[in-house]
Amino acid sequence: MPRSNIYTVLHKLEEKGAILRIDGTESTRYVPVEPEELIRRIEGCFQVALEAARQSLRQVSPQVDYKHIWNTQGYQSMLDSARWLIDGSENDITLAIWPLEAGALGANLERASQRGVNITTLCLANCPQKCELCRGRVYRHTVESIQDERWLMVIPDGQEILAGGINPDGETQAVRTHQTLLVVLATLYIHQYIALATLLHDLGSRRGDLLGQQTINVLATLAPGVISAEWLDRLQ
Incomplete structure (x- = not known):
């Protein structure tokens, strides 16, 4: 990285909360933020942006009518x-x-x-x-x-x-x-x-004894061409 860009990059990292600046009597030092703290900061910023987007979309987007298919x-x-x-x-x-x-x-x-x-x-x-x-x-x-x-x-x-x-x-x-x-x-x-x-x-196996033949015939022919003739046996 060109030396002329170093302070610009450091300033941007500081604005994003990724580093901390330590001002001394003779010099200024920059140290990285602890990883867990940085992640929490990023999560917080993301949640704020997400909530703002949610509120904006609610104002401009009508509720979807799911009574359509x-x-x-x-x-x-x-x-x-x-x-x-x-x-x-x-x-x-x-x-x-x-x-x-x-x-x-x-x-x-x-x-x-x-x-x-x-x-x-x-x-x-x-x-x-x-x-x-x-x-x-x-x-x-x-x-x-x-x-x-x-x-x-x-x-x-x-x-x-x-x-x-x-x-x-x-x-x-x-x-x-x-x-x-x-x-x-x-x-x-x-x-x-x-x-x-x-x-x-x-x-x-008692089905044939307990159900009338007419009932069995009706059940077996409910969906001809779609359900096979043996579907009652496989249904169990």
Whole structure:
């Protein structure tokens, strides 16, 4: 560094709080601030700037109306939206999730659980044994998705839904909305799927004896072309 610039740089470092000036009788010395103190100063300045930006944006930006349906692409974008919804939940969260996404959202779900949020999880992979990835009340049942996609549904407090699909190539598309109809439909889908699978599991091999043939036929033909004929057996 050219000697002519040294005092200019020292002055800027002093303004930023990175060094301290010690004025002596014959000379002036500069010493660095302790690393931890410097980090705290930087954090403080950043928080002040962040709060100022937040207040400014609130004044110029209208509140987003999420009763529209917002589309998003990209796996990380979907996970970021899921984390935001989980972190903002107050009472309950309803989830339909695969282990990979359960692991990615694990820290957020754990914090929600510690806040007292009730978590209901439908494990779409039907893991044969309990694992540490899913949180809350976990129900493990097979759900046959379309075109082998992994699905993710996050419904916090029954107010909003994030629903996404990840195809085998990793391409991800998701929607997010406050629309009551879609929130209720998705919540009922998860809850009723859990209820049906639990009942079928409890009936086991007695299903044919306890259920009428007409009932079995109706259940087996609910979604022709989408769900295979053996889906009742895999549902348990």
